[in-house]
Amino acid sequence: MNTLILLGVVGVTLYPFVNIIAQSFSGESFIRAGEVNLWPKGFNTTTYQLVLSDSLFWTNYRNTVVYTVVATAIAMVLTTCYAYVLSKRKLRGRNVLIGIAVFTMFFNGGLIPNYVLISSLGLTNSLWAIVLPNAISVFNLLVMKSFFENLPEELDEAAQIDGLSTFGILFRIVLPLSKAVMATMVLFYAVAFWNSWFQAFLYMDRADLFPVTVYLRNLIAGASTAASSGGGTDLAQVASNIQSVTMVLTVLPILCLYPFVQRHFVSGIMLGSVKG
C-alpha cells in the first residue's frame, strides 16, 4: 500500500519534469495542440541548437555560475564565523548579537532605501551587489548555530588544554565534525543563489551582467505577455519549446548537485534541530 502511494507521489513529482523534457524535444505545433505528454512528438534538437548558439545565454550562464560560487563561498565563511561565535554560551553580549540578526528577519529598509544604499556604495553593476547583501541568511545562521551548540563543550576544553587557539579549535575540531551541516548549508546557499534573479534584476543595468535566471524569466514572460500587449511590431512569440529547452538547461546542473549532498542533507537538518 505504502509502495503504491509513494509511487504515486513519485509520478506526480516527476511528471512536470518529464513533460518539460519531452516538450523541449518536440515540434512546436504538437505542443500548441497539447499532444505532448511523456514522450516527445516530432522529435528534433533544433531548439537546443538555437538556444545553445545564443551567446547571451552562455554569458548569462557563466554569470550564474560565477555568482553562485563566489556568493556561496563568502556566505559560508561569514555565516560559519557568526554562527560559531553565537554558539558560545559564555560569550558576553551574545543575546544582542542574536537579536541583531533576528531583527533583520522581521524588519528591513524596504526596496527603494536598499537600492539607494547599494548604489551609493557603488556596488551596482558588480558582483558584490548580489553577494554582500545576501551573505548571511538568518535562517541558515540559526540552523548552524544550534548545530554548533550541540557539540559537546568538553571537546573544546580538551582542545584548549592541548594548546589549540580559538581558530585552531574551529578549523581542526569543530569544522571536521560539522561536515553534515556544512554540506546542507552549501546546498541551501547554492540553490538560493542559483535561483535568485531579483537582486541581479535590481542592481544590474547591462544584459551581459544578468544571471541566466533573468534571461529565462524574460523569455517566459515575453511569451506570455506578447500576445496581450498588442503593440504591433513589439509583438513576437517565443516558442514554447524554447522555454522548455531553457528550463531544462537551467535546472540541470543544480539538479545534479542534489544526489551528492542529499545524504548529508537529512542528517544535517536533523542534527541541527531535533537534538537541541
Added chain:
Amino acid sequence: MLSIRKKVIATGALVALVAGLTACAPGDDAEVDLSGKDVGAMANFAAGEQFTATEPINFSILFSDHPNYPLKKDWLLWSELTERTNVTLEPTVVPMSDYEQKRSLLVGAGKAPLIIPKTYPGQEEAYVSSGAVLPVSEYLDLMPNLSEKIEKWDLEDSFEGLRQADGEFYVLPGVHEDIWQDYTVAFRTDIMEQLGLEDPKDWDEFRDVLAAIKTAYPDSYPLSDRFKGDSLLNVVAMTFGTSAGWGWDAASWNEDDKKFEFTGATEEYRAFVEYLHSLVADGLIDPESFTQDDDSAIQKFVSGKSFAISSNAQTVVNDYRPALTETVPGATVAKIPLPAGPAGNVLSEATRLENGIMINADALKSENFTAMMQFIDWLWYSDEGAEFVKWGVEGTTFAKDADGTRTLNGDIDFVGVHPGAPKHLQKDFGFATGVFAYGGATELLESTFSEEELAFQAVMKEKDVLPLAPPFPLEESEREQATLLETPLSDTAKQATLRFILGQRDLSEWDDYVTELEGKGMSRYLDLVNSAYDRYAETQ
C-alpha cells in the same frame, strides 16, 4: 446662463488648447528660464528638419529588453543614430518582463535615466506628486514635430485627457494618426464556407453564425476564448457604447446629463451583459472562456474542438494558423471585421494614444536640456525619425520606390516577409523594436502589414468613431480617495458581470446588484469624479 457658458467653453476650449499645446503652459507660474541649457541644441529647429546636435552629447535612457531581440551594442540603430544626430544613447537595460517594477524603483530612488520610454498614459500619475518627472507640457514649444502632429491629426482632445489637476501633463505619449483596431474575433473560415455563412455584420448575426456552427457540431462550444475573455468583453462593450474587459473604465460620460455615471450600472452595460449571457446560455460560448489560460484556449482552437477565438493580426499568424493547418488538414482561419452593435458601427477613440516617454525632472538641470527635447521630438515624432526606427537606413536595410513603397532587402527578415533570410531587422539591426517604433502615421504603420491585414483595416476605417469622454483631473488627495473607492467598485462590477454572463446569478437580480454598488460607495465615487469634472469645465 449655463448654456451660454457651455458655448463659451466650447469655443474657448479650442483656442486655449491650441495655445496651451503649442506655446508654453498658460503663464500662472513663472516662465521657466532655459538660458544656458541650450548647449548642443539647434537654433531654429523646425518640423521636418533633421536634428543634429551641434556637439556630441550623451543621454541616458531606460531600455526595455525584449527576449526575442535582446539589445546588442553593434546594432546599426546606435551607430546610425549617432551619425545622424550626434547623440549617443546610454541604455540602462531592463528585462521586459519586469520593466515597470524597475522603472518605479529607479524613479523612486531618484536614479532614473533621463529618458524613460515605454510608459503608458496613466502610469505616470504615480510619480507626479513627488516631482520626479518633468511636466513636459511646459516645453512643447521645443518640440515642433509633436506640435505639428497634434494639430494635423486632431489630437488636442486626447492630449487634454492627459492633464493632471495642476493643468500639466507628465508623459509624452506615442500617437496614432488613426484609430487602430487590431483585436477582434478569428473564425474557422473553412467551416463558415462549408456551412454557407457570411461574416457577421453585427452582434445578432454573430450569434446566428455561432448558432449555425453549434447546429452542425452540437457537442462543441463554437467559441472558446483566450485572454480570460477580456478582449471579447472589450470589443463587444465598445459597440454597445460602454466599456469592459481590457477597455474597462469605471466612469462613463453621459452626454445627455453632462455628467459621469458608473459604467457597471448603466443601461448600456446591462444590455451588453444580457447579450453575452444569451450566448453562454445557448451554449455558443465555452463557459471556461473567462477562466482558462491562453494555452488551453489555443489548444481547443487548433485541435478543431472550437471554431472561434479572440485574436489580433499576429496571433492568427503565430498561434493559430501553423498549428491548425498541421492538426486539421484544410483548415483556414481569419479575423472577421468587428461587428456593429447598438451604439452603431463604431470604434472607441480611446486607442489613439500609445505608450510614450516620461522625462526625469533632473534633465532640466542639464545644459543639454533643449537639445534633448529636440532630439526626442525628432526621433519619436518626426516622419524621418519614425521611418528610421522602423525601417532602418534606406539603401542598407530597405529600398523605397518612386511611389513611396518600401521593401526590405532580400537578406533581411521581418514579420516573415523573407523567411529563412540570414539577418533579422529586429535582432541584427535593432529596428522596429517596441522602444522606439510604435504608432505614428497610418501609412507607416500599415507599411509592414500583410495583404490580409490591410483588407481588415480598410473595413475598420469605414467605422464611425465614438466621441472621447471629457477629462476629470483629480487632485492628489482626491486621486487616493478615488482609487480607494474605485477598486472595490470595479471588482464588484467585474465579478458580477461574469456571474451574470455565466448565469450563476440571475439577471432579474440586476437591481440588487446596483444596490450593492451603492453600498460600496458608488455615489461618493461619482461625486468625486463629477466635482473634478466641474472644476475642470470651469477653467476651460
